[in-house]
Amino acid sequence: MVTTLAPGRQLILDQAATLFVERGFKGTSLRDIAAACEMKAGSLYYHFESKDHLLIEVLTRGIDVMVEAFDAAATTTANSDGSTRLKAHIRAHLAALYENGPYTAVHVTSFRTASSQVRAAVIPERDRYESKWTLLLTDMVDTGQIRGDMALGLTRLTLFGAMNTSIEWFDLDRGNLDELADVLVDQYWNGLAA
Amino acid sequence: MVTTLAPGRQLILDQAATLFVERGFKGTSLRDIAAACEMKAGSLYYHFESKDHLLIEVLTRGIDVMVEAFDAAATTTANSDGSTRLKAHIRAHLAALYENGPYTAVHVTSFRTASSQVRAAVIPERDRYESKWTLLLTDMVDTGQIRGDMALGLTRLTLFGAMNTSIEWFDLDRGNLDELADVLVDQYWNGLAA
DNA sequence: TTGTCTGCCTAACGTTTGTTAGGTAGGATG
């Protein structure tokens, strides 16, 4: 059974994600979201059963975007050299953050303080994405592309941190995404040492 | 004129900072803060003129902690080699984040969505801290410790991102701060390349 | 003893919040 997406539903998700990024989840009221959709607050309940469920759907979509971007990068660079592979995946993560709607960015701004029910619903999806990165990094160690003495878990976490917090200062209209990926990969691949 | 700190005032700041980190600024009500202090909400207004002003004071303190930690690291490692200097300052930043109360961590969780008045009040202080890092990094380039072809502005931002988002996964009770600093410095200094 | 100041309390205010119940216009379906 194919559930054709109701026309207003997509709009609500888009506007909600945008506002969640700008003002945070708690800082965004259902009336704010409804107004952005030129609706009234009560109408949202035709499409979503609660504000939390709306957030869950936004977050889930954010992960889907990331997973798709990751898989696309993986298929094109599976046989490339180390820095090329890493750059492709960094670029893919940043693309999910900036080019494919605001869904992914909501994770950075609103996941931390979300209710435990929301977190519980989204964490399995999150893990799915993170395990893809873990697999990538371990494979790069196994194939001799990355040093064998690294704590890969921490490497992934700090890399995520570096990429994700770019939403605080990076502006797609004024900066170039490829340049940002280049800088990040240069830093993480070659290091700062003179 | 020395303004002796009222006894309850310090308690309010501590509890407010703790709750702001846990639940975010918008997710924390004045009644929550008051309850944590075993007070009533109205009583907070004897010490602070608004919720926003309370946040401003918490954030300002957070920066003071970071500045003090930075300066201490700077005086002890001014003449050390590159990786030692970097590690001292990374360790100092992490210490401000985890060891000196929750004040600094509030920046990570609540600055982004703070009102424009709060941001305007805190940004000058923030800049003061950031410029210390900029000065450090440029000096390390000038003295031949860091590669000369790096975009130092981005280096500082991604490094901040990597350190700050550690509050999402690092737990001081289960992890060692020195180890974390070691890993970070190893990553950023030597790079991942095999 | 009288007065003042500090640090809290009580009680309420107006507003905003998420949420619900019931209604209704319009297109699709029989």
Added chain:
DNA sequence: CATCCTACCTAACAAACGTTAGGCAGACAA
């Protein structure tokens, strides 16, 4: 034409919010 379903609306609810005014107990000073 009659019926049903979709996608909204109106109007209200109880609860929670930041904030304010006024009061009161205790410490301290004159």
